[in-house]
Amino acid sequence: MTGSLKKATVYVKLKDGVLDPEGKTIQKALSQMGYSEFLSVRTGRFFELEIEANGSDIDSRIDEVCSKFLANPVIENYKVEKQ
Amino acid sequence: MTGSLKKATVYVKLKDGVLDPEGKTIQKALSQMGYSEFLSVRTGRFFELEIEANGSDIDSRIDEVCSKFLANPVIENYKVEKQ
Numbered sequence: 001m002t003g004s005l006k007k008a009t010v011y012v013k014l015k016d017g018v019l020d021p022e023g024k025t026i027q028k029a030l031s032q033m034g035y036s037e038f039l040s041v042r043t044g045r046f047f048e049l050e051i052e053a054n055g056s057d058i059d060s061r062i063d064e065v066c067s068k069f070l071a072n073p074v075i076e077n078y079k080v081e082k083q
Numbered sequence: 084m085t086g087s088l089k090k091a092t093v094y095v096k097l098k099d100g101v102l103d104p105e106g107k108t109i110q111k112a113l114s115q116m117g118y119s120e121f122l123s124v125r126t127g128r129f130f131e132l133e134i135e136a137n138g139s140d141i142d143s144r145i146d147e148v149c150s151k152f153l154a155n156p157v158i159e160n161y162k163v164e165k166q
Contacts, residue, residue, distance in 0.1 A: 023131075026152070035148055037134050037139070038132055039088070039135055042130070047106070048096075049121055050121070050123035069113065070109075
């Protein structure tokens with residue numbers, strides 16, 4: 001038996017208060033190029049997943065993958081959006 | 084006169100059909116570690132922007148920044164979400 005295909009998107013970003021040098025660099029560069037109204041830039045990553053629902057609990061499997069591999073729980077938060 | 088602060092998030096991802104070696108690598112690694120139900124992984128980046136609304140057309144300014152600096156229009160799509 002093959003399961004149905006589910007889609008989910010995982011958004012990973014630095015926790016509030018954790019410095020984001022990449023975002024800061026982008027913000028400074030924009031400002032120097034005349035886009036000074038961009039006061040703050042913070043960066044993040046996302047992952048679009050296609051998952052074969054095979055009976056096991058998808059939500060907990062996604063959570064496992066996020067906390068173990070896709071995000072660093074020490075400095076990052078993640079959010080899962082299922083489609 | 085100082086304007087009000089607006090927030091927007093820009094999502095940048097590879098166009099459909101453009102190979103995503105990073106996502107493929109993650110998918111293979113997950114599969115080898117027992118997460119074989121994750122059939123496909125595609126990666127993207129996002130940018131959280133804080134913008135001072137100073138009267139100029141914010142939407143077109145964001146579009147400029149996206150197409151010139153945050154995304155590579157040859158291989159990437161971007162989506163703007165205003166909060």
